[in-house]
Structures are given as C-alpha cells and as structure tokens.
Amino acid sequence: MEEKKAVVNGELLEDEEIYMSSQWELVWKRFKKHRLAMIAVGVLAVIYILSIFCGFFSPYDPHNYDKGYMNAPPQRARFFDEGEFNLRPFVYGYQSTRDPETFRETFTIDKSKKYPIYFFYRGDTYKFLGFFETDIHLFGVKEGKIFLMGADPMGRDLFSRILYGARISTSIGFVGVFLSFTLGITLGGISGYYGGWIDMLIQRTIEFLKSIPDIPLWMGLGAALPSDWGVIQVYFAITLILSLKGWTGMAREVRSKFMSLKEEDFVMSAELIGASKFRIILHHMLPSFLSHIIASLSLAIPRMILGETSLSFLGLGIRPPAISWGSLLQSAQKVRVISMAPWLLLPGIFVIITVLAFNFLGDGLRDAADPYS
Amino acid sequence: MVPTILVLSIVVFVIIQLPPGDWLTSYVAGMRAAGDEVSPERIDILRERYGFDQPMHVKYFKWITGIFRGDFGFSFSWNKPVGELIWSRMGLTLLVSISTLIFTWIVSFAIGLYSATHQYSIGDYLATFIGFIGLATPNFMLALILMYLSFEFFGYSISGLFSYEYANAPWSIAKLIDLLKHLWIPIIVSGTAGTAGLIRILRANLLDELGKPYVVTAKTKGVSNLKILFKYPVRIALIPFISTVGWTFASLISGSVITAIVLNLPTAGPMLLQALKTQDMYLAGSFIFFLSILTVIGTLVSDILLAIVDPRIRYK
Numbered sequence: 001m002e003e004k005k006a007v008v009n010g011e012l013l014e015d016e017e018i019y020m021s022s023q024w025e026l027v028w029k030r031f032k033k034h035r036l037a038m039i040a041v042g043v044l045a046v047i048y049i050l051s052i053f054c055g056f057f058s059p060y061d062p063h064n065y066d067k068g069y070m071n072a073p074p075q076r077a078r079f080f081d082e083g084e085f086n087l088r089p090f091v092y093g094y095q096s097t098r099d100p101e102t103f104r105e106t107f108t109i110d111k112s113k114k115y116p117i118y119f120f121y122r123g124d125t126y127k128f129l130g131f132f133e134t135d136i137h138l139f140g141v142k143e144g145k146i147f148l149m150g151a152d153p154m155g156r157d158l159f160s161r162i163l164y165g166a167r168i169s170t171s172i173g174f175v176g177v178f179l180s181f182t183l184g185i186t187l188g189g190i191s192g193y194y195g196g197w198i199d200m201l202i203q204r205t206i207e208f209l210k211s212i213p214d215i216p217l218w219m220g221l222g223a224a225l226p227s228d229w230g231v232i233q234v235y236f237a238i239t240l241i242l243s244l245k246g247w248t249g250m251a252r253e254v255r256s257k258f259m260s261l262k263e264e265d266f267v268m269s270a271e272l273i274g275a276s277k278f279r280i281i282l283h284h285m286l287p288s289f290l291s292h293i294i295a296s297l298s299l300a301i302p303r304m305i306l307g308e309t310s311l312s313f314l315g316l317g318i319r320p321p322a323i324s325w326g327s328l329l330q331s332a333q334k335v336r337v338i339s340m341a342p343w344l345l346l347p348g349i350f351v352i353i354t355v356l357a358f359n360f361l362g363d364g365l366r367d368a369a370d371p372y373s
Numbered sequence: 374m375v376p377t378i379l380v381l382s383i384v385v386f387v388i389i390q391l392p393p394g395d396w397l398t399s400y401v402a403g404m405r406a407a408g409d410e411v412s413p414e415r416i417d418i419l420r421e422r423y424g425f426d427q428p429m430h431v432k433y434f435k436w437i438t439g440i441f442r443g444d445f446g447f448s449f450s451w452n453k454p455v456g457e458l459i460w461s462r463m464g465l466t467l468l469v470s471i472s473t474l475i476f477t478w479i480v481s482f483a484i485g486l487y488s489a490t491h492q493y494s495i496g497d498y499l500a501t502f503i504g505f506i507g508l509a510t511p512n513f514m515l516a517l518i519l520m521y522l523s524f525e526f527f528g529y530s531i532s533g534l535f536s537y538e539y540a541n542a543p544w545s546i547a548k549l550i551d552l553l554k555h556l557w558i559p560i561i562v563s564g565t566a567g568t569a570g571l572i573r574i575l576r577a578n579l580l581d582e583l584g585k586p587y588v589v590t591a592k593t594k595g596v597s598n599l600k601i602l603f604k605y606p607v608r609i610a611l612i613p614f615i616s617t618v619g620w621t622f623a624s625l626i627s628g629s630v631i632t633a634i635v636l637n638l639p640t641a642g643p644m645l646l647q648a649l650k651t652q653d654m655y656l657a658g659s660f661i662f663f664l665s666i667l668t669v670i671g672t673l674v675s676d677i678l679l680a681i682v683d684p685r686i687r688y689k
Contacts, residue, residue: 208377210620211669212384213627216645216661223649223657224391306511310631313513314646329514333635335532338521345521348514355509 027291030368037364040357047354051166055126058160059140062323064124065154069094071341072107072151074158077117090116093144104340115144150343153331161323162347168324170354172239172308173301179243181297184250189281191251192258199255206248214245218307222316231322238317242307246300253296257289291369299362302355309351325351374673381665382440386433389658399652400449436655446655450648455659458644463663465534466633466640470625470667472556473564477621478614481568485575489610490602492580500572507569512628516562516635532637534559563632567621574613582606615678622671626664 021029031037050057075091093113098105121140128134140146149159191202221241225234261267270280311317312326313333320327325347331337332344397419401411427435436446445455484504488497520532534555539548582588583606591601633642641660648657680686 208380211377211623211672212381212665213623213630213668215627215630216664217388219630219646219649220385220388220657220661221391223652224388226392302509309511310513313511314631314634316646316649329517332517335520335524338517339524342521345514345517348511348517351511351514352506352509356505359505359509 023287023291027368031364034364034367036360040360040364043353043357044361047166047350047357048170050163051170052129054160054163054167055128055134056136057138058157058163059121059123059137059146059148060157060160061124061126062156062161062164063321064160065156066145066151067155068096069107069145069147069151069155070105071153072096072145072147072155073341074150074343075109075147077146077148081114082111086116088116088118090114091141091144091146113144115141115146117141117146149346150341152328152344153337153341158328158343158346161328162325162350165323165325165328165347166350168235168318168322169305169308169326169351172235172242172324173304173358175236176239176243176246176304176308177297177300179239180246180250180300181293183243183247185254185293187247188251188254189258192255193262193277193281195259202251202255206251209245209248212245214307215310217245218242218311219314219316222311222314225316231319234317234319235322238308238311239304241311242304246304250293250296250300253292254289257292258285261285261288291365295362295365295369298358298365302358302362305351305355305358309348374669377669378666381669382437382662383433385658385662385665386436388661389654390429390432392652397449436658445659448648448653448656450651450653451656455655458656459641459659459663462639462641462644463660465638466626466629466642466664467667469534469556469559469563469629469633469638469640470622473560473567473625473629474618474622476560477564477567477571477625480564481571481575482611482614484568485572485579485610486602486607488572488576489579489583504569504572507565510565512563512566512632513635515565516558516632519558519562520636534638534640559629559632559636559638562636563625563628566628567625571614571617571621574617575610578610578613579606582609612679612683615675615682617675618678619668619672619675622675623668626667626671630664 072094077089077091079086079089081090091114093110093115094107095110096105096107117139118141119139121137121142122135123137123140125133125135145151145157147157147159149157149162152158152161187202191199218241221244222238225237229237267280267284270284275284308317308324309326309329312324313329315330318324318327328347329345332341332348338344397416401416404411439446443456445459447453448455448458451458484500488500491497534552535548536551536555539551542548583602585606588601588606591605592598596604629640630642630645632638633640634646637643641664645657645660645664647653648660
C-alpha cells in the first residue's frame with residue numbers, strides 16, 4: 001500500500017482515491033507500473049493489427065510466386081542512393097547469377113536498378129477483412145520486386161506470407177484458449193462447487209490427461225485428421241487438439257478457488273438471503289477470481305501458439321494452402337537450406353516475439369490480479 | 374497407476390485407429406503412385422494376414438494381450454516386429470531425457486541461487502532475460518539456430534547422436550565418448566525451457582525464504598551467510614525441484630520428440646513421426662504408449678521422492 005497522506009481541504013488524495021476505486025481500477029493501476037507488461041501490450045497490439053489487416057500491409061498476395069526470385073535475399077528500403085537523398089524510399093534490384101557447377105542461383109544487389117516504393121499502391125486483389133474486394137496495399141513497387149524479408153524457395157514474398165501466417169498463428173491461441181476457458185471454468189466450477197463423486201471423476205480425468213505427453217498426443221491426433229479436410233475444418237480440429245489438455249490447468253485453478261471461496265462469509269450470506277446457486281456462482285464468486293483467470297489465460301495463449309507452430313512445423317498441423325508461422329518454418333528444416341537462406345527462420349523470430357510479449361503480459365496481469373494484497 | 378496405464382492403452386489405440394483407412398490403403402496407394410498395380414486378391418490376403426478386417430475391440434484385445442507377452446505387434450513399413458525396433462530408440466530417449474533433467478537441475482540450481490542472492494544485479498537481470506528467451510523459443514527453433522550457427526562457423530552439421538563410423542558399431546569406450554560429444558546439443562536444446570522455468574521458481578521461493586524472520590534471527594546471532602543459506606532456505610526452496618520433476622520429465626520427453634526430429638537423433642521422435650505418416654499403427658501406438666508410461670512413472674517417482682524429502686507430506 002502507498003504511504004498515507006494527510007487530507008487537505010477535503011480534497012480527494014491518493015490514499016482516499018485508492019479506497020474508493022473499484023477493483024478493476026486498482027488492477028489497472030498496478031498493471032501500469034509493470035513496464036515490461038505495458039511494452040508487451042504495445043507489441044501485441046501491433047502484431048494483431050498487422051495480422052487483422054494482413055492484406056493491406058503486405059505488398060503481395062501470399063501465393064503469388066515468381067520462379068525468377070527463388071530464395072532471393074531481403075532488400076532494404078533506402079532513402080540514400082550513393083549519398084544522394086531521395087524523398088521517396090526505394091529498393092535496389094537484384095542481379096542474379098547462376099553457378100555453372102551447382103546451378104544454384106545467387107543474388108547480388110544491382111545498384112543500377114532503382115525501384116521507387118509507392119504508398120497506397122494498387123496491386124494484387126485481396127478481400128479486406130474477408131468482406132469486400134480491394135487492391136490497395138500500404139506499399140508496393142511498380143517495376144521489379146520488393147522483398148523486405150526475402151523470398152521463399154518458391155519465389156514468394158516472405159513478408160506477405162508472415163503477415164498472412166500471423167492471422168492463423170495468433171488467432172489459434174485465442175480460439176483455443178476460449179475453448180479451454182469454457183471447458184475449464186465449467187468443469188472446474190462443477191468440481192469445486194459440488195464436490196463428491198463428480199469431483200472425483202473430473203479430477204481423475206484431469207490427472208489422466210496430464211499423464212499423456214503433449215507432443216506425441218498432438219502428433220497422433222494431428223496425423224489422424226483426414227487429408228481431404230478443408231482449411232477451416234483443419235483449423236478448428238487443431239484448436240480442439242490443442243485445447244484437449246489446455247483446459248485441465250484452468251479447471252484445477254477454478255476448482256481450488258471455488259473450494260476456498262465456498263467458505264467465505266459473503267457466499268454464506270448470499271445463500272441465506274436465498275440467492276440461487278447459479279446467481280451465487282455468477283455474481284458473487286466469479287468476479288472475485290476473474291482477474292486470476294484472465295492472468296492465467298494470457299499465459300495459456302503462448303503455449304497454444306507454440307503448440308500450433310510445432311505441429312505445423314512437423315507437417316501435422318495447418319496445411320498448405322493455409323499459412324501459419326509453423327508451416328512457413330517447414331521450408332527451413334534442413335541446415336543446407338538455412339545456410340543458403342537464413343531469412344527463412346524469420347517466422348520463428350515472430351513466434352518468439354509474440355510468445356515473449358504474452359508471457360510479459362501474463363506476468364504483469366498476475367502481479368496486478370490481486371490488488372488487495 | 375495400473376488403471377491409468379490400462380485407460381492409456383485404450384486411448385492410444387483409439388488415436389492410432391482414428392485415421393480413415395489403414396496402413397494397407399496407404400501402401401496400395403503408394404504402389405499405385407509408383408505405377409504398380411496390386412491385385413484385389415493380394416490385398417485380401419494381406420488384409421487377412423495382418424488382421425485389418427477384424428473389428429476394433431478384437432484388434433485391441435490382441436494388441437494388449439500381446440504386450441503382456443512382450444509382443445508389440447508388427448511394423449508393416451519396416452517389416453519387422455515392433456519390439457525389435459523400439460527398444461534401442463526408447464533407451465536412447467530415456468538417456469537423453471535423464472541427462473537433460475540432470476543438466477536442467479544443475480544449471481537452474483546454480484543460476485537460481487545466484488539470481489536470488491544477487492537480486493537486481495546485472496547477473497540477475499541477465500539470467501531473467503535468458504530465462505524468458507528460453508521459455509519463448511520453441512525447441513525446434515533453438516535446434517535449427519544451433520545447427521545453422523555451427524554449420525556457418527565451424528563448418529559441420531551437429532545432427533545425430535553418433536558419428537557415421539559409430540552409428541551401427543557395437544558399444545565400446547570410443548562409441549561412448551563419441552556419444553558424449555554429440556549428446557550436449559540435444560541436452561541444451563530440450564533443456565532450456567525447463568531450466569528457465571525452474572530458475573524462476575527457485576528464485577521466487579528462495580527470495581520468500583530469505584525474507585523470513587528465522588533468517589534474520591540467524592543473521593543477528595552471527596551465523597555466516599553461506600551457512601544460513603544452505604542450512605535452511607535452500608533446502609526448502611529445493612522442494613519444487615522434486616515436486617515438479619514429474620511434469621518436467623513429462624515435458625522433457627514430449628519436447629525431446631520434436632528436438633530429435635529436427636536433429637535427426639536415433640531416438641523415438643523421428644521414427645514416431647514416420648510411423649504416424651505411413652499409418653504404421655502398431656509402431657506409432659507402441660511409441661506413444663511407452664512415452665506415456667515413462668511420464669506416468671516420472672510422476673510416481675516424483676511423488677515418492679517428495680515424501681522422502683519433505684517430512685510434512687510423510688506425516689499427513
């Protein structure tokens with residue numbers, strides 16, 4: 001608690017403000033102090049905006065390939081051309097040479113070719129937010145190519161693919177966590193509130209599920225998905241697979257909270273007044289541990305993201321033509337490929353940044369979750 | 374524990390049976406793709422011979438009773454009994470996992486102790502930072518980065534557990550040394566995440582203990598800092614090392630599967646992935662089953678250890 005200050009002229013001073021704040025105001029106050037968590041919120045906001053509007057931010061259609069640019073290295077957007085300043089940024093073109101012995105194509109920067117970057121450029125058509133068709137991209141070049149993060153072995157723009165991949169990789173965490181959350185809170189609540197044989201049953205189920213190692217289980221289930229399933233079906237199947245074990249932790253937490261809250265005076269008085277069980281759970285018990293639940297949710301999302309990435313990396317998760325960060329990393333499985341085109345590891349960097357940000361966010365939320373402590 | 378393993382066997386079997394079709398259909402499809410036609414009679418013969426036409430519960434019953442007799446079924450793609458294939462791989466999986474566990478303990482103990490006693494120092498921040506990166510990096514990504522770096526800077530690839538000349542050689546001192554030379558990479562790769570988690574737990578627990586009145590009392594009485602630290606707080610802070618060994622071990626086994634695939638280790642991972650992709654169900658099923666049993670045993674061992682170390686649990 002903050003130090004007490006004298007009340008002057010009846011003004012609301014810090015101390016009094018704290019007493020009058022609602023729980024959520026207090027949580028927010030605590031949370032703001034956690035600097036890393038605040039940065040994480042910013043980073044996540046950027047990532048989610050990029051992934052929601054991926055069509056607009058990416059210069060190309062992610063499936064648009066060009067055999068002439070296989071594994072082309074990343075380009076830098078520049079303002080200076082040999083010391084000469086240009087207001088409009090530009091990229092240099094590529095000069096490709098083929099090794100006569102290995103037939104491997106190598107790219108070098110060709111300073112004689114200069115492609116200016118245009119903003120709100122009309123390029124490939126895409127569906128804005130999935131609703132209406134448009135062809136306006138944030139940036140693009142009229143001639144040549146712009147590969148800010150290089151090209152993949154098919155000559156597709158990696159930057160566009162990473163943005164489109166973000167759409168699946170970052171949303172799968174949310175959908176999966178939503179499923180785990182619903183299951184966990186329902187089953188954990190039943191388990192903790194009623195106790196008895198149903199508690200036994202649920203607890204044994206949780207223990208059993210926990211005893212199966214994650215990755216072999218996911219692999220087994222991932223391999224079981226029929227190969228003729230569409231993108232959407234596979235997507236939801238993967239979230240189901242990932243949340244199959246995800247809810248267990250949540251259920252345990254909810255159960256222990258229920259068990260300790262059941263004995264509290266305010267629950268007893270609500271019961272005496274004649275509130276229904278449903279009302280007691282929803283209006284009296286849930287708000288008092290919701291902040292904890294949210295904190296552990298934000299720590300569960302990165303686990304889902306990592307799970308999806310691993311599965312897709314092994315070829316048992318999201319399949320082409322759908323793009324996720326994991327499936328992008330699939331092309332970077334061999335050392336020789338990576339040493340030729342290290343930028344293929346870039347989707348992994350995005351995974352690490354996102355997971356880190358969620359971890360910091362979760363840490364901050366956990367510290368702030370109990371503002372009365 | 375026994376009922377758990379029984380239910381486990383059923384679940385594993387169901388998972389393995391889930392994919393539409395079976396090994397035979399993927400085999401026939403593969404032959405067709407290669408231009409070979411398989412006659413329907415031959416398919417029927419194969420179907421009968423391997424028991425693909427039997428109902429599920431009969432197949433399960435055959436499988437589970439076979440396991441008690443030490444017969445794990447037949448691997449179609451390797452044309453060998455599963456028992457011959459899995460033991461050396463399961464053994465190496467266990468070896469890698471246990472060495473990783475020991476590595477995790479030693480490193481996280483040292484770093485956690487340092488972090489807690491030097492709270493808010495540069496070393497503490499560095500440890501926290503590395504810990505967070507370790508938590509956020511997928512195992513396979515770490516493996517890929519290490520492979521890339523060693524290839525770029527030392528010019529050799531670090532995959533596998535043995536050098537080429539020792540891969541099929543019988544065990545000898547030289548082979549053991551060769552194994553140790555390769556072992557550290559999978560250990561680091563699959564151990565980082567667990568280490569990061571344990572460091573944070575140890576640090577938090579130790580900090581809690583160090584602030585308690587009994588430590589202050591001991592200090593005012595003039596007990597040396599080192600003695601105070603190791604006599605009481607460290608012993609209490611070490612409890613999570615034991616109590617979490619169950620799930621640390623589980624996540625190590627689970628994580629080692631994917632690490633092994635990337636690094637191409639002769640452990641369970643690569644063969645499991647291949648078996649799943651070719652629908653070689655008894656091979657895949659046996660792997661998942663035994664990996665799960667290892668996890669169950671790990672949990673059991675951690676419960677027993679905890680009862681030995683923590684008297685409060687024994688007397689309950």
